Amino acid sequence: xxxxxxxxxxxxxxxxxxxxxxxxxxxxxxxxxxxxxxxxxxxxxxxxxxxxxxxxxxxxxxxxxxxxxxxxxxxxxxxxxxxxxxxxxxxxxxxxxxxxxxxxxxxxxxxxxxxxxxxxxxxxxxxxxxxxxxxxxx
Numbered sequence: 001x002x003x004x005x006x007x008x009x010x011x012x013x014x015x016x017x018x019x020x021x022x023x024x025x026x027x028x029x030x031x032x033x034x035x036x037x038x039x040x041x042x043x044x045x046x047x048x049x050x051x052x053x054x055x056x057x058x059x060x061x062x063x064x065x066x067x068x069x070x071x072x073x074x075x076x077x078x079x080x081x082x083x084x085x086x087x088x089x090x091x092x093x094x095x096x097x098x099x100x101x102x103x104x105x106x107x108x109x110x111x112x113x114x115x116x117x118x119x120x121x122x123x124x125x126x127x128x129x130x131x132x133x134x135x136x137x138x
Contacts, residue, residue, distance in 0.1 A: 002049060009046040013039065061104065065097040 014024035016039045065114070069088055076082045105113045 002053060006049050006053070007048065009042050009049070012042050013046065016042075061100055062097050065100045066093065068100070069093065069096055 012030060012032060015030050015032055016024065017023075018026055032038075069092075073082070073085060073088075077085065102114055103116065
């Protein structure tokens with residue numbers, strides 16, 4: 001349902017951006033008047049829906065990572081590796097979430113996507129670190 005809304009909003013925005021007869025036909029077909037204020041409203045709504053969709057994906061990924069940790073804990077208790085339940089630190093939970101994210105990226109874009117992401121992170125950290133370094137006096 002949300003996917004259909006996004007698709008319709010994209011069509012409406014594209015129809016408003018078209019000029020000439022093609023644009024007129026498209027707007028007439030979608031029953032749209034050429035008004036700038038409604039275009040801004042549609043663009044804002046599209047941004048909101050895209051953000052909502054990405055937030056849902058991110059929260060689903062986090063939830064799956066936590067469930068994997070809980071499952072791992074249960075298996076360790078049943079096998080006898082642990083005697084009682086252990087609460088993972090935030091660091092461990094975050095690491096598992098990152099692993100899940102990288103696994104997803106590996107399925108989607110392969111090894112190149114992961115290398116690209118890591119290069120971006122390296123560059124970002126380098127810039128951040130250099131900001132706090134004292135200036136070189138030559």
